[in-house]
Amino acid sequence: MNEVLLALVAVAIPWMAGALCLRAWLGTGNGLVSVSYGYLLGIISVTVVLRIQDAAGLGLTRWPVLALAGLACIAAIWKSPPRFSRAEAGWLVALPLLALIGLRLYSVASENLLSPLLQWDAWAAWAPKAKVWFAHGELVPFVGESEWWQRGPETVYTIEAWYYPPAVPLVQVWQAIMVGRFDEALVNLPWLFCLLALVGGFAGQARALGVSALHVAIGAWILVSLPLLDSHAAWAGNADLWMATAFALAAFALYRWLHEGDWRQLVLAILTAAICTQIKVPGYAWVGCLALTPILLRFPVRYRRWLIPGLVGLTLLGVLSVALYSAMNAGQLPFFGDSELRFHPESLRPFFYNFFIIDNWHLLWYLVPPLGWLAWRRLRNESMLHAQATLLGLAFSVIVFVYFFTSRAEVAVDFTQHNRAILHLVPLLVFTLVWVWDRATLASHDPG
Amino acid sequence: MDAFVALVAGAVVTLIFLLAAHPKLIGSRFAAEPVSIPGAALDGSPADGSSAGPLRVSPTGAPRQTVLVPVDALDSRKYGYLRLRARVPADVTWFFLWRNQRSHDLHAAPLFHVPGDGLLLRLAGKSQWGDALTGEKIEAVGIGFVNLRDSVTIESLRLEPASVRNFLSSLWQEWFGFEGEQPYSQNFIVGAPPDLRQLVKPLPVVGGWFFLSLAMLYGLARFRRTQPLPPAVLLVFVACWFSIDSRWQLDLLTQNRLTAARYAGLNDAEKHAAGAHPELVSFAREIHAALPAGMQTIHIFAQRKPEQRFSKLRLNWLLLPHQISYSRIKPAPLYPPRPGEFVVVLRDHQFLRVDTDAGLLRWPAGTPAKPESKSLRVTVLLDHPSGFLLRVEP
Structure with a gap:
């Protein structure tokens, strides 16, 4: 029981520090946003402090993190004592839905x-680094097998996924440091709270953008x-939930910045986008999409008629360059390895099957056509819709390119990967669908 | 009110579609008298001494246990369903077995778990059993269990003709039956389809119900020359989403119960032993015990085959934080171990041979470029059913 308590404390301390600091910085009306973004920023800050500790030769101990988190909490409370406004609690009206959410969270937590x-990638790709780093008390290097x-006899390790970014294993190292041993269940506790942070960020940002409490629930x-x-x-143990959360929180903050012009939301978007790159290699693609979205949206109106031909031209140029690179390097593509650029129609079946036949996403993809039609009919002039559609369009273009035009089609056909890539985008899609429904039916409810 | 009417009407239309399609879905109609086989007949040794009683199957420790009964050239085309009455815990992996008269091959199809003690299996239809059963004459049927830990009881097997009632019951069981623990499978985490294929997937049916209900709602509104109210549309959506989600929630609650029964109160090592692949766990534990103190360098030699790939990665995880490399050997080690380092060779490696008498690890001659690479001088530290632990000598 003590260990469970320590594991919970390990989650709570960076979370509290992150949430309080954000709350102090963002001000009132951002309670849920502070709590959810604060979790991600807090826990990833711990991994940064651990890396600094290691570089400074201090070893992987708990005290520097605890001291810094404590200082941050004190400073934040001194600047802005925590207090939730009445409006922030407004979304609590949908109690039956909250009961269903509670039941689901109980099952997941259990x-x-x-x-x-249990999961293959968790113990084969991500956690080995955490186990080794915790055992050595330092970030010993992981290299390719030949190196x-x-x-020889140096303390150096090899696994197939030796080049994966370190943030996710370091989250597990932090749990193990706090618990005092590497417990396969307790090191995964932050995943549960990552789901909560994702849902909290969704709810907080949607409310801030004026979506009704019922629709948010x-x-x-x-x-x-x-x-x-x-x-x-x-x-738990895979990195995809972290990737989905970081990408979604970055996108939600970006939407708010584009909508309200609040520079602090831009900073939040940049910070959470930076976290994407520390979690998984695809994070770089999502950061690219996030960066392109405001550029495309801010394109001067008088040049917009050139926008689509220009984008098509740029895409063709990009595809040609990649094809040329591939041809000159014996079919090798950066990030994709041995790959030949061609259309893979065999990927259509697994995508269709996953969206509409097997129950991975419930009815989510069935909602896209009717709500897409509704958005087109009633909201096509709304700038918020343009922002969401642009980001989703860019991100889905990446998915389509990877799984329909490179050799990654293989891992779509055997169902081992493409669903996890879709997972990164699904929170954004849910956000957009809820926003579209809320805005399209605005006349029938009180937006407050 | 409109939403309620639309949902009921949508459900009725969906059901009519399903019933209209069912003869096509299960192949055709079947007509035959039911055939009942008492559990005891499956191995001829009834628990209570009568030949018509249930059969109690106790664990023998063997990885696979089967019970089979011969049947007299049963024409499977006449039977659409098999009703199986048995008391089997939800964490037991079990299979329906049958032997075809034509090929005499023994076939197996995975069974699932449903609340209560009656399981209705669909023999008819294309997807659930492949083509191996439907349209064949059968000479034996039975049940197989994998790694049985507790006793189970089989009361009876009963072959039944196809009927609308059986079709709907089996559909219900296929949708709400527990799909089984897949602890090392990637299915839960990557969303691949489960092995057990349903005749009709629930998602498209609920999707159809959703759109039909929406159409009814719009139809009602048109009839009254109004627009459907957004709350009514929302209610239809929530009802449909709740329906499809309840399957997943029930599955999760069953899984919660099994996980708690299996892992609650155990430490990591005990959890590994209680989980799947206990033989690999015991191999890793014995390797840890046989190695000298301190961090050691270990080479795990395995092939590309899926089982060996799983074993080497799993051993790597269990043997950390020793320094481990798990290079593939085909035909010679790419990164040969040095004297003083350790080698783990899986028992069923196709190329490597451990010569315990000569103290050599060999691979086939003529394949490596260098003659001195054809063998390594080793000391056998551990000879385990799963493989060997060797120390490389100078």
Whole structure:
């Protein structure tokens, strides 16, 4: 029990520090935003402090993190004592939905707290680094197998995924440092709270953008009930839930910045986008999409008629360059390895099957055509819709390119990867669908 | 009120569609008298001494246990369903077995778990069993269990003709039956389709119900020359989403119960032993015990085959934080181990041979470029059913 308590404290301390600092910085009316963004920023800050500790030769101990978190909490409370406004609690009206959300979280938490590391990538790709770093008390290097063999007796390790970014294993190292041993269940506790942060960020930002409390509660229920999202929090250890959360929180902050012009939301978007790059390699693609969105939206009106031909031209140029690079390098593409650029129609079946036949996403993809039609009919002049559609369009273009035009089609056909890439975008899609429904039916409810 | 009417009407139309399609879905109509087989007949040794009683199957420790009964050239085309009455815990992996008269091959199809003690299996239809059963004459049927830990009871098997009632019951069981633990499978985490294929997937049916209900709602509104109210549309959506989500929630609650029964109160090592692949866990534990103190360098030699790939990665995880490399050997080690380092060789490696008498690890001659690479001098530290632990000698 003590260990469970320590694991909870390990989650709570960076979360509290992050939330309080953000609350002090963003001001009132941002309670949920502070709590959810504060979790991600707090826990990733811990990994940064651990890296600094290691570089400074201090070893991986808990005290520097605890001291810094404590100082941050004191400073934040001194500047702005925490108090939630009445408006922020408005979305609590949908109690039955909250009960369903609670039941689902109970099930997910029960699996998260009892299961050892079960999923293949969790124990084969992500957690080995955490286990080794915790055992050595330092960030010993992971290298490719050839270099490992050449370096002989040095303390150096090799796994297939040696080049993966370190943030996710360091989250587990932090849990292990606090608990005092590497427990396969307790190191995964932050995944459960990552799901909560995602839902909180969704709800907070949607409310801030004027979505009604009922619709926000329905959106949160949709998000929490998606089977594939649940499974990543319940049988934790993969990086995709973190990726989805960081990307979604960055996107929501970007929407708010574009809508309200609040520079602090831009800073939040930049920080959470930077976290994307520390979680998984695809994070770089999502950061590219996030960066392109405001550029495309701010394109001067008088040049917009050139926008689509220009984009098509740029895309063709990009495809040609990649094809040329591939031809000159014996079919090797950066990030994709041995790959030949061609259309893979065989990817259509797994995508269709996943969206409409097997129950990974419930009815989510069935909602896209009617709500897309509704958005086109009633909201096509809304700038917020343009922002969301641009980002979603860019992100789905990346998915289409990767799984329909490169050799990654293989991992779509055998169902081992493409759903996890879709998972990164699903929170954005849920946000857009809820926003569209809310705006399109605005006349029938009180937006406050 | 409109939403309620639309939902009911949508459900009725969906059901009519399903019933209209069912003869096509299950192949055709079947007509035959039911055939009942008492559990005891499956191995001829009834628990209570009568030949018509249930059969109690106790664990023998063997990885697979089967019970089979011969049947007299049963024409499977006449039977659409198999009703199985058994008391089997939800964490048991079990299979329906049958032997075809034509090929004499034994076939197996995974069974799932449903609340209560009656399981209705669909023999008819194309997807659930492949083509191996439908349209065949069968000479034996039975049940197989994998890694049975507790006793189970089989009361009876009963072959039944196809009927609308059986069709709807089996559909219900296929949708709400627990799809089984897949602890090392990637299915839960990547969303691949489960092995058990349903005749009709629930998602498109609920999707159809959703759109039909919406159409009814719009139809009602048109009839009254108004627009459907957004709350009514929302209610239809919430009802449909709740329906499809309840399957997943029930599955999760069953999984919660099994996980708690299996892992609650255990430490990591005990959890590994209680989980799947206990033989690999015991191999890793014995390797840890046989190695000298301190961090050691270990080479795990395995092939590309899926089982060996799983074993080497899993061993890597269980043996950390030793320094491990798990290079593939085909045909010679790419990164040969040095004297003083350790080698783990999986028992069923196709190319490597451990010569315990000569103290050599060999691979086939003629394949490596360098003659001295054809063998390594080793000391066998551990000889385990899963493989060997060797120390490389100078």
